[in-house]
Amino acid sequence: MVVDNFLRRAHHLQRGTDSLMPITPLADRIAAWRQLAGREIQSEVVDICDYPRLRGIIESFAPDTIIHYGEIPSAPYSMISRDHAWETQRNNVEGTLNVLFAMHEVAPNAHLVKLGTMGEYGTPNIDIEEGYIDIEHNGRTDRLPFPKLPGSFYHLSKVHDSHNLHFACRIWGLRATDLNQGVVYGIHTDETELDDRLLTRFDYDELFGTALNRFCVQSVIGHPITVYGNGSQTRGFLNIRDTLQCIELASRNPANQGEMRVFNQFTETFSVMQLATEVCDAANALGYNARIEHCDNPRVELEDHYYNPTHTGLIELGLKPRLLSDELIETMLHTVERFKDRVSLRAIDPATTWR
Amino acid sequence: MVVDNFLRRAHHLQRGTDSLMPITPLADRIAAWRQLAGREIQSEVVDICDYPRLRGIIESFAPDTIIHYGEIPSAPYSMISRDHAWETQRNNVEGTLNVLFAMHEVAPNAHLVKLGTMGEYGTPNIDIEEGYIDIEHNGRTDRLPFPKLPGSFYHLSKVHDSHNLHFACRIWGLRATDLNQGVVYGIHTDETELDDRLLTRFDYDELFGTALNRFCVQSVIGHPITVYGNGSQTRGFLNIRDTLQCIELASRNPANQGEMRVFNQFTETFSVMQLATEVCDAANALGYNARIEHCDNPRVELEDHYYNPTHTGLIELGLKPRLLSDELIETMLHTVERFKDRVSLRAIDPATTWR
Numbered sequence: 001m002v003v004d005n006f007l008r009r010a011h012h013l014q015r016g017t018d019s020l021m022p023i024t025p026l027a028d029r030i031a032a033w034r035q036l037a038g039r040e041i042q043s044e045v046v047d048i049c050d051y052p053r054l055r056g057i058i059e060s061f062a063p064d065t066i067i068h069y070g071e072i073p074s075a076p077y078s079m080i081s082r083d084h085a086w087e088t089q090r091n092n093v094e095g096t097l098n099v100l101f102a103m104h105e106v107a108p109n110a111h112l113v114k115l116g117t118m119g120e121y122g123t124p125n126i127d128i129e130e131g132y133i134d135i136e137h138n139g140r141t142d143r144l145p146f147p148k149l150p151g152s153f154y155h156l157s158k159v160h161d162s163h164n165l166h167f168a169c170r171i172w173g174l175r176a177t178d179l180n181q182g183v184v185y186g187i188h189t190d191e192t193e194l195d196d197r198l199l200t201r202f203d204y205d206e207l208f209g210t211a212l213n214r215f216c217v218q219s220v221i222g223h224p225i226t227v228y229g230n231g232s233q234t235r236g237f238l239n240i241r242d243t244l245q246c247i248e249l250a251s252r253n254p255a256n257q258g259e260m261r262v263f264n265q266f267t268e269t270f271s272v273m274q275l276a277t278e279v280c281d282a283a284n285a286l287g288y289n290a291r292i293e294h295c296d297n298p299r300v301e302l303e304d305h306y307y308n309p310t311h312t313g314l315i316e317l318g319l320k321p322r323l324l325s326d327e328l329i330e331t332m333l334h335t336v337e338r339f340k341d342r343v344s345l346r347a348i349d350p351a352t353t354w355r
Numbered sequence: 356m357v358v359d360n361f362l363r364r365a366h367h368l369q370r371g372t373d374s375l376m377p378i379t380p381l382a383d384r385i386a387a388w389r390q391l392a393g394r395e396i397q398s399e400v401v402d403i404c405d406y407p408r409l410r411g412i413i414e415s416f417a418p419d420t421i422i423h424y425g426e427i428p429s430a431p432y433s434m435i436s437r438d439h440a441w442e443t444q445r446n447n448v449e450g451t452l453n454v455l456f457a458m459h460e461v462a463p464n465a466h467l468v469k470l471g472t473m474g475e476y477g478t479p480n481i482d483i484e485e486g487y488i489d490i491e492h493n494g495r496t497d498r499l500p501f502p503k504l505p506g507s508f509y510h511l512s513k514v515h516d517s518h519n520l521h522f523a524c525r526i527w528g529l530r531a532t533d534l535n536q537g538v539v540y541g542i543h544t545d546e547t548e549l550d551d552r553l554l555t556r557f558d559y560d561e562l563f564g565t566a567l568n569r570f571c572v573q574s575v576i577g578h579p580i581t582v583y584g585n586g587s588q589t590r591g592f593l594n595i596r597d598t599l600q601c602i603e604l605a606s607r608n609p610a611n612q613g614e615m616r617v618f619n620q621f622t623e624t625f626s627v628m629q630l631a632t633e634v635c636d637a638a639n640a641l642g643y644n645a646r647i648e649h650c651d652n653p654r655v656e657l658e659d660h661y662y663n664p665t666h667t668g669l670i671e672l673g674l675k676p677r678l679l680s681d682e683l684i685e686t687m688l689h690t691v692e693r694f695k696d697r698v699s700l701r702a703i704d705p706a707t708t709w710r
Contacts, residue, residue: 172710
């Protein structure tokens with residue numbers, strides 16, 4: 001069952017932007033899947049911030065697993081204004097709180113798989129562990145939540161979620177897996193390759209687009225590759241196919257009752273400059289005229305920093321990473337080429353600053 | 356200037372409860388202070404969640420210091436239902452976010468003195484530091500926010516605030532002092548002793564009342580002293596007079612621009628059982644027939660735990676603690692006696708459980 005209120009579509013509508021590939025209506029996607037896989041997906045167009053309706057759906061559907069993707073996912077969007085900051089925190093924190101209360105009241109044995117972000121940790125000067133850290137202090141020890149240094153009001157909303165989630169597991173005995181996801185890149189999954197009606201979202205605009213995806217679009221349309229600052233900012237990345245693998249692995253191997261299990265969901269770390277260079281080279285090899293341009297960093301963040309996050313939990317569950325390759329970038333460039341007439345130049349340059 | 360929307364009065368009205376001593380209307384309190392001190396206090400009846408109005412007030416008043424007491428302060432209230440949990444988190448997080456945005460936009464040099472709570476830390480098995488902890492991990496070190504284990508949706512709201520506040524100081528260069536306050540006890544301050552119109556709130560009900568205050572009321576009206584569980588839960592406590600001293604010290608010694616300074620604002624730690632015993636003994640010495648009753652703990656919390664929080668920052672600024680004494684408890688019992696006819700027996704027993 002899918003529960004969606006199409007909030008991302010609404011945000012794009014408001015800003016006059018859109019996914020690179022068109023996203024068909026949910027009803028058509030469900031019809032395509034019925035046709036191709038012979039499976040029926042139920043759907044409800046509901047805002048999960050509407051608690052009575054969410055609770056009713058969870059009570060009647062009685063899920064074994066709840067995969068919670070229903071959040072506003074953009075750091076720049078959350079930094080536009082007070083209203084955008086609060087819209088993001090309200091929507092994300094209230095929605096997750098509602099899921100937790102509904103589980104407590106009507107589905108206490110369900111397993112929640114919740115999307116967090118690696119951005120909750122920020123860039124501390126020590127190795128980042130998966131959710132918790134053993135601290136020795138003045139001769140005593142405890143295993144405590146890893147300290148958080150989020151870098152935007154959006155990332156903060158995920159930190160708030162994590163604390164609420166941890167509490168609900170500790171107090172009510174719920175079980176949850178918090179997937180602190182890195183930056184996702186890629187266009188296709190096994191499913192999207194079956195039928196264009198199943199194409200998934202590929203955002204390239206300054207608010208919802210992510211580094212590698214944006215760089216591919218920029219290279220194809222002849223826009224300079226926009227690197228913020230010196231580009232030595234380093235983050236964890238993963239292929240969109242691996243995100244699905246991770247969700248499946250987490251769902252098939254649920255957390256224990258009372259446990260908030262945390263995985264860092266990425267497969268490799270890259271600096272922004274490394275990614276820009278790889279895309280630039282691959283594009284030029286295909287005959288595009290790509291070049292890198294450093295722009296003033298619109299964000300307030302450390303550009304030169306230590307970064308060594310652990311990510312062994314999902315590997316131990318069986319994750320087989322599909323690492324970044326020239327071939328993947330070439331495939332992405334080909335797909336972007338196919339849809340390049342849909343690109344809005346207006347949406348490319350960063351317009352939202354942290355200051 | 357005072358900005359208030361009388362939310363606590365509204366909550367008491369809704370529940371049919373009230374402060375032990377009557378709280379006069381704000382206009383009368385301001386008139387009393389004008390008469391006694393010759394000082395004029397401006398006031399605005401505004402919900403700080405109304406951003407345009409809050410911003411306008413801060414812009415025109417141009418404060419040097421903003422003392423932010425405007426939050427729902429009750430752990431049990433936040434645990435009544437989904438609606439109470441979200442009301443608490445929404446009100447507290449949105450209000451504080453609004454203060455931060457207003458400071459960023461129209462008062463970037465003001466100093467924010469924000470009320471946090473010792474409950475943000477919970478009861479970890481290591482010494483609790485003041486806001487930050489130096490962590491050595493795999494041969495590297497960093498000073499990071501102290502990990503949080505809050506024990507209710509209310510305490511979580513303060514954790515969310517602390518993260519938003521820290522971000523605003525880091526990114527925008529705001530300056531703030533987060534006062535992680537312990538449990539406040541006591542009735543009188545120098546000001547309340549001047550005139551009954553200046554009497555301050557003294558809650559004794561299960562939602563808004565705190566341990567020592569509740570025990571005094573219970574002893575005077577002949578209700579058993581309600582100890583939750585075995586009573587070995589230990590917390591930091593301070594006299595209401597010391598809370599005012601702390602606010603004044605923090606205001607007169609502001610944090611630096613870009614700094615979120617954190618103080619643990621309490622003067623002594625006691626177990627609940629120690630407090631119950633002290634009140635019971637003092638009450639019986641005055642001729643009351645007090646006795647202690649252990650009830651099922653309505654909260655989910657560790658009863659036997661390590662607890663050793665640091666609290667040196669405010670002492671270094673000059674705090675002269677007024678420690679708990681038999682004399683103080685006797686004075687409290689006398690004041691409760693004066694107002695005991697106002698006590699509602701219905702409001703005493705714990706009715707809200709964490710489960």
